[in-house]
Amino acid sequence: MLSYIIRRLLILPILIIGVTMLIFLMISMLTPYERAALYVSDVPKRQGAIEGIIKKYGLDDPIPVQYWKWMMGHKDEETGEIDGGILRGDLGWSKTGSSPVVEVIGRRLPATAELALWAAIPMVGIGIWLGVISAVNHNKLPDQILRVFSITGWSIPTFVFGLGVLMIFYAKLGWFPPDRLSDWALRIVQSEAFTQYTKFNTIDAVLNGRFDIFIDALRHMVLPVATLSYLNWAYLLRVTRSSMLDTLRQDYITTARAKGLSKRTVIWTHAVSNALIPVVTVAGMTLIALLNGVVITETVFNYPGIGSFVAQAAVSLDVISVLGMTLFSSFVLVLGNLFVDVLYGIIDPRIRLD
Amino acid sequence: MKILKKLLTNPTSLIGIILLIGFFLVAVFAPQIAPPPENARDTQMIPRDGFSTTPKPPSDAHIFGTTEGQYDIFYGVVWGTRTAFRVGVVITIITTTIGLTIGSIAAYYGGWVDEVLMRITEIFQAFPYLLAAITLSSVLQTIYGRGEAGPLMFMARILAFLTFGHKLSDAVNPIELSVLTGMLAIIAFGWMTYARVIRGNILTIREQEYAMAAETIGASGPRILFRHLLPNAVFPVLVIASMDIGSYVLNFAALSFLGLGAQVGYADWGQMISFARNWIPSLANYWYIVAYPGIAIVLFVLAWNLVGDALRDILDPRMRGKGNSV
Numbered sequence: 001m002l003s004y005i006i007r008r009l010l011i012l013p014i015l016i017i018g019v020t021m022l023i024f025l026m027i028s029m030l031t032p033y034e035r036a037a038l039y040v041s042d043v044p045k046r047q048g049a050i051e052g053i054i055k056k057y058g059l060d061d062p063i064p065v066q067y068w069k070w071m072m073g074h075k076d077e078e079t080g081e082i083d084g085g086i087l088r089g090d091l092g093w094s095k096t097g098s099s100p101v102v103e104v105i106g107r108r109l110p111a112t113a114e115l116a117l118w119a120a121i122p123m124v125g126i127g128i129w130l131g132v133i134s135a136v137n138h139n140k141l142p143d144q145i146l147r148v149f150s151i152t153g154w155s156i157p158t159f160v161f162g163l164g165v166l167m168i169f170y171a172k173l174g175w176f177p178p179d180r181l182s183d184w185a186l187r188i189v190q191s192e193a194f195t196q197y198t199k200f201n202t203i204d205a206v207l208n209g210r211f212d213i214f215i216d217a218l219r220h221m222v223l224p225v226a227t228l229s230y231l232n233w234a235y236l237l238r239v240t241r242s243s244m245l246d247t248l249r250q251d252y253i254t255t256a257r258a259k260g261l262s263k264r265t266v267i268w269t270h271a272v273s274n275a276l277i278p279v280v281t282v283a284g285m286t287l288i289a290l291l292n293g294v295v296i297t298e299t300v301f302n303y304p305g306i307g308s309f310v311a312q313a314a315v316s317l318d319v320i321s322v323l324g325m326t327l328f329s330s331f332v333l334v335l336g337n338l339f340v341d342v343l344y345g346i347i348d349p350r351i352r353l354d
Numbered sequence: 355m356k357i358l359k360k361l362l363t364n365p366t367s368l369i370g371i372i373l374l375i376g377f378f379l380v381a382v383f384a385p386q387i388a389p390p391p392e393n394a395r396d397t398q399m400i401p402r403d404g405f406s407t408t409p410k411p412p413s414d415a416h417i418f419g420t421t422e423g424q425y426d427i428f429y430g431v432v433w434g435t436r437t438a439f440r441v442g443v444v445i446t447i448i449t450t451t452i453g454l455t456i457g458s459i460a461a462y463y464g465g466w467v468d469e470v471l472m473r474i475t476e477i478f479q480a481f482p483y484l485l486a487a488i489t490l491s492s493v494l495q496t497i498y499g500r501g502e503a504g505p506l507m508f509m510a511r512i513l514a515f516l517t518f519g520h521k522l523s524d525a526v527n528p529i530e531l532s533v534l535t536g537m538l539a540i541i542a543f544g545w546m547t548y549a550r551v552i553r554g555n556i557l558t559i560r561e562q563e564y565a566m567a568a569e570t571i572g573a574s575g576p577r578i579l580f581r582h583l584l585p586n587a588v589f590p591v592l593v594i595a596s597m598d599i600g601s602y603v604l605n606f607a608a609l610s611f612l613g614l615g616a617q618v619g620y621a622d623w624g625q626m627i628s629f630a631r632n633w634i635p636s637l638a639n640y641w642y643i644v645a646y647p648g649i650a651i652v653l654f655v656l657a658w659n660l661v662g663d664a665l666r667d668i669l670d671p672r673m674r675g676k677g678n679s680v
Contacts, residue, residue, distance in 0.1 A: 011476075018477030026493045029506070034496060148366075151663055155656035157604050159611045160648040163630050163637065171638035178634060292484035296608055300631070310485065314492045315613045317499075326481065326489045334480050 004345050008338055019330045020086060023323055024067050030319070032059040038095075038320050091324035096313040101324035104309060110199035111180055112298070112305030116290050117200075118221055119228040123286065127233040128279065131240025135275075136267055138245060146237060153234035158293055162227040162300035169223060176222045178301040185216040224301045228293045232286055239282050240275065247275040280344050287336045291329050357593075360668050361661065370660030377654055381435040388432040396529060398433055398621045400425040409633065409640045419642040421629040425619055427642060431650050433621035438654055441537060441606045442599035444517045448541050449602075450595040453548025454588065460549070461556035472553070475546045483543040484608065491539035491614045498531050510534050529617055536615030540605050548591060555587035590669050597662030600655040607651055623647040623654075 027035065036053040054060055057074055073085025084090045089102060097104035134146040169176045181189060181201060188194055188210070189201060197207050202221065205214035247253065248271055256266045294307030302308065306325060313321035361367045380387060390397040403416065404424040412419040418427035460471040478486075497506055507526070513534045514520045526534065559565055560583065568578050607624025609615035616622035626647040633640045 014473060015477060015480050018473065019480050022477060022481075023489075026490060029493060029497060031500075034500070147663075151366075151659050152652075152656060155600070155604075155659050156652050157607055157611075157624075157648075157655070159608065159624075159627060160644065160652060163627065163634075163644045164648065166634055167637040167641055167644060171635060288482050291482035295484055295488065296611070299612060302634075310488060311612045314488045317492050317496055319489075319492055319496060322489050322492050326485045329485050330481050333482055337480075 005342055008341055012334065012338060015334050016331065019334065020071060020327065021067070023327050023330075024070055027070075027319070027323060028063055028066070035059050038318075086327070091327060092320040094313065094318065094321040094324065096316060096318045096321050097309065101321055104321070105306065105325070105328055108304060108306045108309055111303065112294050112307060114200040114202065115221065115224055115228065115294065115298070115303065115305060118202075118225045119232075119290065119293075122225070123229040123232040123236065126229075127236025128240050128276070130233065131237040131279075132244055132267070132272055132275075134237060134241040135244030135248065138248075143241075146241075150234040150237045153230055154238075156230075158227060158231065158296040159300055161230060162223070162297060165223050165226060166300065176219055178220070178223070178303070180217070180220055180304055181213075182216050182220075185213045188213060220303075224297050224303055227300065228290065228297045231293065232289055235289070236279070236282070236286070240279050243278045244271065244275040247271045250274075277344075277347060280340065280347065283343075284333075284337045284340045287333060287340075291333060357665070357668055361664055364664045367661050367664030370657045370664070373653055373657035374661070377435050377657065378439070380432060381439050384432050384436060388426075388429045390429075396527075398437065399529065400430045400433070400619055400621050400626075402426075402619070409629070409643050412642060418646045421626065421643050422632065423619070423629075425626070425629075427626065427646050430621045430626045431623070431646050434623045434626070434647065434650060435654070437533070437616065437620070437622045438603045438651075440517050441533070442603040442658075444513070445537055445540055445544065445602040445606070446595055446599050447516070448513075449544040450548050450592065452541075452545040453595075454552055454591070456545070457549035457552030458556060461553040461560075468553075471549075475549050478543060479546045481543060483540075484605065486543045487536075487539040487605065487609060488612065488614060490542055491535050491609060494535045494538060495532075495614070498535060509538065513537060529620060532617045533615065533620065533622070536606055536609040539609065539614075540602060544602070544605075548595060551591050552587060555591065556583060559583055559586050593665055593669065594662070597658055597665060600658030600662070603651070603658075604655050623651040627651075 030038075032054045033050060036050045036057075036059055058066060058069060061069070070084070071086050073082040073088050073090070075082050082088070084092065091101035091105075093099075094101045094104050097107075099107075130146055130150075134143045134150075137143045165176075166178060170178060180186075189196070189204070194204070194208055194210070194213075196204050198204055201217035202214055205211070205217055253266060253271055256270050257263070261270075294305060295311055296307070297303070298305045298308035299311045306329075310322055310325045313325070361371065385397070391401045394401065402424045403420060403426065406424055407422050409422050410416065410420045410424070416426050416428060418431060420426055421430075456471055456475065460468040494506070498510070510526050510531060511520075511522050511524070514524075514526045514530060515522050517534065517537070518530060520526070520530075565578060565582050568582050573581070606615055607622070607627075610622050610624030611628045613628060616625040618625065624647075627644055630637065630640070630644045633643065637644065
């Protein structure tokens with residue numbers, strides 16, 4: 001087991017370096033002038049200002065030298081201070097957010113994390129439950145209905161679904177508004193009297209004993225959570241169904257039934273626990289879907305998280321912000337996949353042997 | 355043939371096929387269904403009826419209504435089928451070609467070539483693809499924005515040749531360039547699955563008894579490759595990849611929706627729906643700006659998925675038996 005984890009950890013640096021190289025490759029397609037222009041907010045009035053930036057940051061150095069500086073930081077020759085450097089945790093300056101990219105991430109991550117967390121619960125719970133039901137009733141009515149449901153769900157783009165539910169539940173009925181909090185609630189949350197323990201509005205509201213704010217936060221959360229998770233219910237349903245169908249054909253299931261165990265016991269204790277092993281592998285896919293999904297979902301619902309920021313920055317061609325955010329999400333994804341692989345190795349003994 | 359027969363007898367895939375034929379007919383007969391204005395320079399640009407900023411509900415002149423800026427929704431939905439087919443088919447062809455090439459080179463040479471190619475594939479997979487595509491398209495837009503783009507412009511021309519049938523020597527116009535930018539971004543992060551599947555398939559099949567048997571009875575190298583390895587390794591991938599057209603159309607629509615694909619006014623469903631972002635509080639009145647293009651895209655993707663789902667069941671031999679012991 002240990003050697004399996006070590007082998008996985010050894011691939012990790014290769015992946016992370018590869019990811020940074022690919023990102024840098026994208027930046028290096030821009031000319032030094034275009035890249036210098038990314039660092040200045042206005043058209044420089046002074047002649048030669050852009051040339052100064054190019055010289056100062058070595059933007060016309062050979063590509064490998066630039067990559068090294070970009071990763072490790074750039075040493076200022078006059079002051080001797082080290083500036084920037086991805087490995088030093090500096091992802092550059094975000095024009096769209098008027099602050100360093102890292103600070104923007106820090107500011108907006110809690111909102112996205114809260115959304116993703118709430119979305120994960122129905123996603124996993126409902127998806128797996130429906131998948132089991134579908135498999136147990138293979139080719140019968142519930143299976144047919146769920147297959148139609150999953151394949152239809154799989155065909156609805158996130159933004160169409162999001163706009164559709166907004167049209168019904170916000171514009172028509174006024175139940176669930178977009179954004180993250182109502183104005184009055186936002187004022188309270190940002191005031192001194194309210195302690196932001198976790199920056200997750202729903203949890204903080206409970207900890208502060210403000211149930212009106214909890215309800216308000218929840219109301220804003222319902223539609224984005226539904227939008228972010230429905231695609232993955234559909235997906236998890238399909239994966240669980242096919243894995244469950246495979247498991248139900250195994251001899252040990254027949255044996256268990258022959259022993260006289262009830263159908264219910266066989267399904268939920270013997271079959272499901274084994275059928276879920278392959279389902280864990282798609283947890284990585286689900287993470288990708290979440291990271292992709294937040295971009296569209298947050299944009300549709302005007303939800304102030306990382307995703308809506310990326311969309312906004314990309315439209316205004318703020319390449320530095322977009323690259324920084326993408327780099328950050330790739331790290332999240334790489335680490336998430338590592339976690340899933342290790343978890344998979346723990347629950348499925350067959351993997352470790354290979 | 356057997357596959358086709360099964361597809362036509364399965365009710366869900368039959369619905370899918372009928373829908374696809376319908377969309378195809380709409381795309382072919384677009385000039386008859388929604389005639390473009392006589393002086394139109396580019397028929398893919400939706401004609402405008404005035405410049406008023408509020409959308410107008412369906413009427414006799416505009417049966418699906420108009421968006422803000424008075425773009426005719428019916429025209430956009432009809433001509434959008436052409437965009438959908440073009441974008442989906444071309445992206446699928448190019449991504450599978452890249453995937454097949456890389457995957458089979460890796461499987462054929464093995465050793466360090468395999469190692470390097472597979473690591474590169476993994477690196478591309480380490481990105482959430484939509485974010486990666488957003489990143490690449492914002493970089494590409496900056497580059498194409500300056501007009502002179504060297505080899506990248508040549509790539510755009512090849513893509514314009516495949517997508518719009520333009521000559522390679524022709525300069526690409528800015529309207530089409532924005533469509534191509536979105537496509538390039540999706541292609542760059544779309545080929546990895548095919549590469550891995552092909553590689554895996556070739557490696558497995560090479561070890562199969564029938565491949566060895568062919569070798570034992572003295573079949574020539576090319577005969578084994580073309581007669582035994584490739585059909586079994588490549589054909590299923592090609593069939594399944596062709597069904598990914600729907601999801602590529604979906605991804606492209608998402609880019610357009612964010613403002614990174616087709617330009618405003620282009621007959622593209624995602625772009626048309628993005629108008630709705632400005633009218634969210636009053637969507638109940640302006641439902642038609644989401645509903646018509648939205649239904650078009652859902653049906654289009656659904657059609658591919660219905661056929662694809664049936665195909666997967668047919669091609670996966672484990673699904674053929676109906677045994678169910680519980």
